[in-house]
Amino acid sequence: MTRSRAALDTDSLLKIVLLLVVVWLVLEIVEAILGTLATIFEVFQPVIGIVLVVLIVLWLLDRI
Template structure:
């Protein structure tokens, strides 16, 4: 039994297409998560700064 050429060319192209779609989806999710965490750092710094200023002004 020779199973070496059991896959058609169309099947291989479909597998490659699915892998490319998965790669694009992973890169898109990575960009979105990176953007959210990129904004989270400065936002957290502003919240900490506001809390320190409010504490020093005896507003808390």
């Protein structure tokens, strides 16, 4: 009686590994993009704060 320990072919395992590598690369690209956006927002954080304060003051004074 022969038993087959491996239920998957080599091709199937390679496809799974390839899929995992693609997912890993996509996550690295998304992380790079989000890191760049975070850096951009960090530079403009004081400007965004000032704009929000001005908008709130104008809203409170009924100028908007």
